Amino acid sequence: MRKVTAGLFSSIDGVVQAPNEWQFSFDEEMGVALNALLAEQDAVLLGRVTFTEWAGYYWPTSTDEPFASWINSTQKYVASSTLDSVDQWSKSTLIEGSVTDFVAELRAQDGGTIGTAGSPTLVRSLIAADLIDELTLMISPVVAGGGRQRLFADDSALTKFSLAKAQPTSSGVIIATYRPTK
Template identity: 50%
Template sequence: MRKLTAGFFHSLDGVVEAPNLWQFDAFDDELGALLGRVIESVDTVLLGRKGYEEWAGYWPIAEADEGFATFINSVPKFVASRTLTQAQLTWQNSTLITGELEPFVHDLKRREGGEIAVMGGFSLARQLLFAGLLDELTLITHPVVAGSGRRHLFEPGDPTTRLDLQDCTRTSKGNVVTTYGLRAE
């Protein structure tokens, strides 16, 4: 079965939105290597509506981050949205998920291929984690207080969910990269 992963940058005060506004010079060689490993292992991406709209407006014309732009523009992308239509998905290799998300992802994990990554979709990652479908959640904590922006990957009222720490690394610029998986009960 294919592995489903999600990874998010966040600040010490829990901001997960728009890391380009507060990452500053904290993105170091170790994070570049991590992103390189993601690009090498992931061959399918899941996006939520908001993430799709933001990324589809940026990555097809991005001049910076050429390596990631090449990857994200060419990889097959499945979009979870109740409001968008397939005709509105103009970014290359984008397909609207029809039907219920969880059975779709369960089926996708059973198909041949590499890793599947949730990108740019906090709500999507939360839903898949609580459904038991997300295999790894990586949090990249930058040594900065962002001050404003959407905080917290999780919401009040989310179910108590036990996780296992699978890996923890400190980078040369003080980022802490932690990877969690669901605890086997």
């Protein structure tokens, strides 16, 4: 069975939306950790917002940086009930029907790790369906404040995790990997 992971940038107050607005540093240790996460993945799940932002950025046409080469050559599965097509970006497939059923079926196939990039709504639904094996948060030492989406809503159900590993970085970020507790 394939592993499903999620990696998100988070503020200390739990904000995961628009990290470009509040994450002020990206250090070498964060780069090493992200590269290790990506090296395991041969598929990535994206929500509609993340997909449209990234597809509208220069990722689909860029070849001059490592992330662009990786994301362009990796199979992308897009969870959306409003998009009609994801054909504008190669190796992208629109998930039709139940996202959790699709991910459960994909997880049962042979292959590497299935990663989830950004997409907090998608991550929440996968956690609720018991489909996330690891959640990695890069917690920046900043309070991002209100008006932004947090990973978990105030009325989220009690869900227990255990800490698999944690690493502080030179910029004060904590890279914490959690596993759901069964």
